[in-house]
Amino acid sequence: MSSAIGMALITAGHSQGWPVAKGGSRAITDAMASVIEGAGGRIETGRRIGSVDELPAADAVVLDLGPHGVLDIAGSRLPAGVKKAYGRYRYGPGAFKLDLAIEGGIPWTNEACRRAGTVHVAGTFEEMVFAEAETNRGRMPERPYMLVAQQYLADPSRSRGDLHPVWVYAHVPNGYAGDVTEAMLDQVERFAPGVRERIVSTVTTPATDFPQINANYVGGDIACGANTPRQLISRPRFALNPYRTGATGMYICSAATPPGGGVHGMGGANAARTVLGDLAR
Numbered sequence: 001m002s003s004a005i006g007m008a009l010i011t012a013g014h015s016q017g018w019p020v021a022k023g024g025s026r027a028i029t030d031a032m033a034s035v036i037e038g039a040g041g042r043i044e045t046g047r048r049i050g051s052v053d054e055l056p057a058a059d060a061v062v063l064d065l066g067p068h069g070v071l072d073i074a075g076s077r078l079p080a081g082v083k084k085a086y087g088r089y090r091y092g093p094g095a096f097k098l099d100l101a102i103e104g105g106i107p108w109t110n111e112a113c114r115r116a117g118t119v120h121v122a123g124t125f126e127e128m129v130f131a132e133a134e135t136n137r138g139r140m141p142e143r144p145y146m147l148v149a150q151q152y153l154a155d156p157s158r159s160r161g162d163l164h165p166v167w168v169y170a171h172v173p174n175g176y177a178g179d180v181t182e183a184m185l186d187q188v189e190r191f192a193p194g195v196r197e198r199i200v201s202t203v204t205t206p207a208t209d210f211p212q213i214n215a216n217y218v219g220g221d222i223a224c225g226a227n228t229p230r231q232l233i234s235r236p237r238f239a240l241n242p243y244r245t246g247a248t249g250m251y252i253c254s255a256a257t258p259p260g261g262g263v264h265g266m267g268g269a270n271a272a273r274t275v276l277g278d279l280a281r
């Protein structure tokens with residue numbers, strides 16, 4: 001069932017091309033923020049909300065949080081059944097991320113990989129299945145499944161001369177605290193011998209650091225929830241409308257809601273439709 005996500009991405013890629021935001025993904029956030037501010041909205045960042053009681057009175061409160069985050073800040077307002085369902089919500093594997101500055105980029109032996117914005121690195125199909133199965137069982141494989149992003153190929157403004165930004169993440173068990181930098185570089189080195197000598201600078205983000213950056217990434221799960229069959233068809237809980245929390249005027253809209261993780265924004269769009277429908281009643 002989770003291969004449906006791959007199918008959707010491939011279909012979108014074939015019909016529209018593969019979008020890369022000029023200047024980095026931050027440009028998308030800036031564009032959305034300018035729409036809100038242009039409509040008279042005010043945005044406050046850098047402030048962690050410990051309880052919904054800190055929020056000003058509003059017709060609707062839309063929480064861009066995973067179910068555990070909603071429990072943390074609004075648990076006492078939720079009906080018992082919703083609280084229980086949110087508590088049962090499961091998170092998936094974590095990510096271990098490397099941000100690299102690479103002189104001359106990655107010297108892939110495969111010519112097509114030198115032109116690709118994103119390269120999935122696994123080895124053979126069997127190696128990929130093994131690595132993913134181990135990770136899902138909570139064991140760190142020797143050869144992790146990885147995603148290598150080299151968007152500078154589509155957006156050269158990110159590079160400085162021949163020094164290019166590349167980031168890589170590996171799937172690791174949820175909450176995995178170990179350092180897998182060497183295992184990841186070994187994986188790249190298999191398909192791009194000599195890459196290590198080209199790396200000028202490295203920043204590592206272990207799975208256990210992700211929740212400090214974003215509380216939605218529980219255990220380093222950047223998809224905000226496991227893609228189990230149950231959670232693919234009903235996240236964050238079984239409900240006619242999954243965006244309602246059961247508390248009047250309070251909604252959930254994060255990647256923990258349909259259609260799941262990703263930068264498509266559909267969780268927010270769907271939640272907004274629900275809010276407008278409820279307000280019109």
Ligand SMILES: Cc1cc2nc3c(=O)[nH]c(=O)nc-3n(C[C@H](O)[C@H](O)[C@H](O)COP(=O)(O)OP(=O)(O)OC[C@H]3O[C@@H](n4cnc5c(N)ncnc54)[C@H](O)[C@@H]3O)c2cc1C
Binds near residue numbers: 047073097
């Ligand atoms: C390294 C990486 C690579 C990715 N690559 C891709 C990709 O290629 N394609 C793709 O589609 N998706 C990708 N994703 C996933 C995608 O970014 C997420 O699925 C998406 O951003 C989730 O959106 P969201 O609206 O659920 O919430 P988020 O974007 O997670 O935003 C939630 C916000 O709420 C804030 N917050 C949480 N708790 C509180 C609190 N108590 N008080 C105040 N603020 C709080 C967080 O700090 C965060 O800013 C990637 C993610 C990462 C980390």
